[in-house]
Amino acid sequence: MPPAAAASPLRSLAYAVPVALVLLVLPHIVTPYQTILMSYGLIMAIAALGFNLLLGYTGLLSFGHSAYFGLGAYAVAFMVKYLHVSSMELFVIGGLIATVLVTAVFGFICVRHTRIFFAILTMALSQVVWSLAFKFFWVTGGTDGLRIPTPTILNGMVTVPKNKIAFLSSTYYYYVLVVFVVLVVLMWVIVHSPFGQVLQAIRDNETRAAFLGVRVRRARWLAFLISGGFTGIAGILWAPLNGLTTPDILYWPFSGEIVFLTVLGGFGTFSGPIVGAVAFNYLKTYAVGLTVYWQLLLGVVLIALVLALPSGIVGTLARLTTKITRVDAT
Amino acid sequence: MELLPIHILNSLLYASTLFLIAGGLSLIYGVMRIVNLAHGSLYALGAYVTAWTIGQAAGGAPAAILYALLPVGAIAVGAVGAIVEPTLLRPLYQRAEEYQLLVTFGLLLTLEDVMRLVWGPYPIPASQPWELLGGSTIFGSQYPNYNLLVIGLGFIVAVVLWAFVYRTKFGVILRATSQNMRMASALGVNVKRVYVQAFALGCFMAGLGGAFVVPIQSAVLGMGVDALIIAFVVVVIGGLGSLEGALIGALIVGFVRTLGITFFPEIELALLYIIAATVLLIRPTGLFGRA
Amino acid sequence: MTPVDQALEAPPANRTLLVTRQLCKAFGETRAVDHVDFVVREGEVLALVGSNGAGKTSLVNLISGLLQPDSGMITFRGREITRLGVYERIKAGIARSFQLVNLFDQLTAFENVRLSILSRQGKTRRLLHLVDRDRDVRQETLEMLDRFGLADKAHILAGALAQGERKLLDVGVAYALRPTFLLLDEPTSGVSTREKGTIMDTISEVVKSGGITAVIIEHDMDVVFTYAARIVMMHQGRILADGTPEEIRRNEEVANTLLGGGFI
Numbered sequence: 001m002p003p004a005a006a007a008s009p010l011r012s013l014a015y016a017v018p019v020a021l022v023l024l025v026l027p028h029i030v031t032p033y034q035t036i037l038m039s040y041g042l043i044m045a046i047a048a049l050g051f052n053l054l055l056g057y058t059g060l061l062s063f064g065h066s067a068y069f070g071l072g073a074y075a076v077a078f079m080v081k082y083l084h085v086s087s088m089e090l091f092v093i094g095g096l097i098a099t100v101l102v103t104a105v106f107g108f109i110c111v112r113h114t115r116i117f118f119a120i121l122t123m124a125l126s127q128v129v130w131s132l133a134f135k136f137f138w139v140t141g142g143t144d145g146l147r148i149p150t151p152t153i154l155n156g157m158v159t160v161p162k163n164k165i166a167f168l169s170s171t172y173y174y175y176v177l178v179v180f181v182v183l184v185v186l187m188w189v190i191v192h193s194p195f196g197q198v199l200q201a202i203r204d205n206e207t208r209a210a211f212l213g214v215r216v217r218r219a220r221w222l223a224f225l226i227s228g229g230f231t232g233i234a235g236i237l238w239a240p241l242n243g244l245t246t247p248d249i250l251y252w253p254f255s256g257e258i259v260f261l262t263v264l265g266g267f268g269t270f271s272g273p274i275v276g277a278v279a280f281n282y283l284k285t286y287a288v289g290l291t292v293y294w295q296l297l298l299g300v301v302l303i304a305l306v307l308a309l310p311s312g313i314v315g316t317l318a319r320l321t322t323k324i325t326r327v328d329a330t
Numbered sequence: 331m332e333l334l335p336i337h338i339l340n341s342l343l344y345a346s347t348l349f350l351i352a353g354g355l356s357l358i359y360g361v362m363r364i365v366n367l368a369h370g371s372l373y374a375l376g377a378y379v380t381a382w383t384i385g386q387a388a389g390g391a392p393a394a395i396l397y398a399l400l401p402v403g404a405i406a407v408g409a410v411g412a413i414v415e416p417t418l419l420r421p422l423y424q425r426a427e428e429y430q431l432l433v434t435f436g437l438l439l440t441l442e443d444v445m446r447l448v449w450g451p452y453p454i455p456a457s458q459p460w461e462l463l464g465g466s467t468i469f470g471s472q473y474p475n476y477n478l479l480v481i482g483l484g485f486i487v488a489v490v491l492w493a494f495v496y497r498t499k500f501g502v503i504l505r506a507t508s509q510n511m512r513m514a515s516a517l518g519v520n521v522k523r524v525y526v527q528a529f530a531l532g533c534f535m536a537g538l539g540g541a542f543v544v545p546i547q548s549a550v551l552g553m554g555v556d557a558l559i560i561a562f563v564v565v566v567i568g569g570l571g572s573l574e575g576a577l578i579g580a581l582i583v584g585f586v587r588t589l590g591i592t593f594f595p596e597i598e599l600a601l602l603y604i605i606a607a608t609v610l611l612i613r614p615t616g617l618f619g620r621a
Numbered sequence: 622m623t624p625v626d627q628a629l630e631a632p633p634a635n636r637t638l639l640v641t642r643q644l645c646k647a648f649g650e651t652r653a654v655d656h657v658d659f660v661v662r663e664g665e666v667l668a669l670v671g672s673n674g675a676g677k678t679s680l681v682n683l684i685s686g687l688l689q690p691d692s693g694m695i696t697f698r699g700r701e702i703t704r705l706g707v708y709e710r711i712k713a714g715i716a717r718s719f720q721l722v723n724l725f726d727q728l729t730a731f732e733n734v735r736l737s738i739l740s741r742q743g744k745t746r747r748l749l750h751l752v753d754r755d756r757d758v759r760q761e762t763l764e765m766l767d768r769f770g771l772a773d774k775a776h777i778l779a780g781a782l783a784q785g786e787r788k789l790l791d792v793g794v795a796y797a798l799r800p801t802f803l804l805l806d807e808p809t810s811g812v813s814t815r816e817k818g819t820i821m822d823t824i825s826e827v828v829k830s831g832g833i834t835a836v837i838i839e840h841d842m843d844v845v846f847t848y849a850a851r852i853v854m855m856h857q858g859r860i861l862a863d864g865t866p867e868e869i870r871r872n873e874e875v876a877n878t879l880l881g882g883g884f885i
Contacts, residue, residue, distance in 0.1 A: 222746075
């Protein structure tokens with residue numbers, strides 16, 4: 001797996017600032033539809049960010065991340081249906097607890113293996129969750145799914161537009177944006193922490209890492225937990241935005257989508273998954289609008305990517321502008 | 331409530347199809363260490379090609395011709411495999427094995443929509459071969475003869491495959507290459523050719539599964555995606571790379587699912603995936619597989 | 622009393638660090654390690670020699686925990702470690718380098734060494750600290766790189782270094798754990814004669830100044846005779862000879878005759 005090339009912090013900031021500014025003023029410069037579209041993009045970016053902690057930094061390819069996304073979404077739906085909760089904050093807390101509990105168990109099972117067996121194991125476990133959502137239709141709504149109404153933000157302390165579209169394209173967008181920024185910073189700190197170094201070491205040379213006194217399995221499990229947690233939060237944010245959650249987001253091809261968009265952006269860099277997620281979001285939306293055969297388009301793009309541009313969008317750009325001996329980042 | 335013998339027959343029928351799909355998947359992995367995520371879609375492609383051929387193109391033809399045309403789906407899929415391996419997979423052998431999962435997933439997406447593009451979103455039936463054979467009375471219940479034929483064919487294919495792998499020269503080469511690719515190459519085996527042939531054979535089997543099953547249940551979009559994950563469960567239980575494992579795994583899964591759907595429908599799927607996960611935990615190479 | 626028991630009863634000055642008793646490991650038909658009684662005393666620098674397949678790396682693998690023995694016992698500082706995993710052995714003070722250089726190729730030399738230090742200091746679980754901010758770790762890493770002559774290569778990816786530099790880095794990464802017992806598997810293989818000298822001088826210096834006990838697997842007999850105070854010779858899984866360079870030299874005529882000149 002290619003290295004996680006770290007641009008110097010100043011250079012990263014140089015890219016991040018204009019992007020942040022655009023995101024900040026987005027609702028004022030584009031249509032509500034476009035803003036909502038970007039919300040979806042940011043949500044998938046959070047999922048991809050979490051996913052890439054495992055792939056890019058720890059060297060573990062999971063084909064089962066739809067489970068954590070779906071758990072987050074269904075946790076919200078259940079809180080609405082059975083606990084009559086409507087507070088966004090409670091959604092986040094409750095959903096996160098549910099997701100983390102399951103991720104902890106799944107992670108414990110999965111990190112005993114690597115490579116292909118790890119991938120298949122993650123897939124099998126996510127299918128367990130899907131099959132339960134699919135079959136226990138009297139609990140989960142089955143293929144019809146469950147509705148999620150407009151949530152209350154910050155316990156109603158903020159005045160929000162009554163109109164749902166207006167709400168989603170302003171208040172909710174900013175809510176998602178804030179969570180996104182917080183999580184990006186959090187993930188950035190994590191991958192630049194001693195723990196982040198350990199993960200990369202494990203990715204590169206598991207045996208040597210063990211001989212450095214690293215508890216390999218535990219580190220992997222912790223990475224899995226964080227990864228699932230991030231993706232779970234994405235699912236939690238997604239549910240009120242989408243208004244409906246169905247078993248489709250638990251089905252394994254959705255895990256494939258998460259893999260796809262991470263690879264699209266490039267799993268060897270920090271920002272690659274973010275760019276990939278947003279790009280994929282636009283790609284899929286416009287492809288779906290263009291033709292019924294958007295899967296074909298995506299499939300061809302993925303194949304082309306793997307064969308020709310394995311470092312993805314960001315990775316390829318990075319390679320074009322960095323040398324092998326990296327500049328001292330300190 | 332149907333009788334036990336009917337359940338057993340249905341389990342064997344399901345196992346028959348599963349064996350063809352999973353056997354192909356296992357064969358490919360055994361020889362080339364490739365996990366093909368598009369394998370289920372190839373099964374679906376075989377179903378579609380056969381359904382179209384029998385159901386539409388040769389619609390009113392005499393029975394003999396219809397039966398003779400059944401394997402057409404398998405041949406088409408085998409040909410697709412022979413094209414896919416050198417173009418999409420060969421460039422990736424030097425790279426980390428995760429890349430093959432990515433490229434075959436891309437292939438899955440492509441194939442799924444190609445089928446939609448060519449044959450449209452509605453199911454394509456091809457029930458004539460199934461209808462023409464009528465039914466027999468087994469333990470007091472009617473059972474379609476075509477189903478019995480498929481069970482028999484599955485068994486025959488298993489035997490033929492076994493003979494092929496263990497009794498023919500090509501089979502020896504296949505096994506040698508799967509055990510030690512470098513050694514085989516050093517001994518003069520044209521590994522590139524073996525790989526293409528093995529991949530095509532594995533795809534052929536998947537296509538054959540689709541071809542056999544389509545008179546019973548029509549070609550439907552999404553059947554490949556559903557089938558793949560079940561095929562995975564079969565090879566996980568039986569062991570990646572082992573044909574005996576694919577057979578035993580197919581039987582286990584066939585019975586669990588068929589009986590499960592009747593007696594504990596809510597959890598039969600979950601149970602299946604839990605079994606797979608448990609096997610992966612306790613004995614990752616499966617019942618018969620090697621790492 | 623067996624030599625092993627003798628060693629265990631020795632006075633503190635010659636305290637034993639590691640003892641293996643009747644250690645066995647077979648791979649199928651081959652007996653890689655065949656009833657080996659091996660004693661290492663504190664502060665020793667000994668060379669482990671023998672032809673390819675003699676069992677040297679297997680012995681090191683058994684001691685470091687990469688392999689589990691079929692039978693026999695290993696004690697380290699009086700504590701039995703036979704069933705302990707790699708993690709416990711590292712924490713007990715054992716460290717090793719590898720025959721085929723085993724580094725984190727996508728990380729820089731600096732990051733490689735830093736990892737050892739972070740691990741030793743128990744900082745590897747820290748999620749919410751920026752690793753670059755830790756000045757003490759940075760300082761120690763630079764000092765360590767300097768001792769191994771790699772200061773100017775600090776920010777080059779380990780995978781891009783020259784073989785000699787990689788060999789040094791491999792030892793450095795193990796050394797940065799500040800072990801009590803260092804196992805080095807062919808630290809000079811694949812490098813030029815001049816570089817061998819540099820590498821061995823460095824190893825010698827750090828080992829002696831740190832009071833570390835070292836077992837070095839070596840094929841180059843010049844290196845062995847120059848740097849080792851004690852030589853243990855293995856053949857077909859067993860210890861054939863054990864003594865000072867002079868003793869071994871005297872023994873060599875016999876050894877050569879027996880083995881048909883397998884060494885020099």
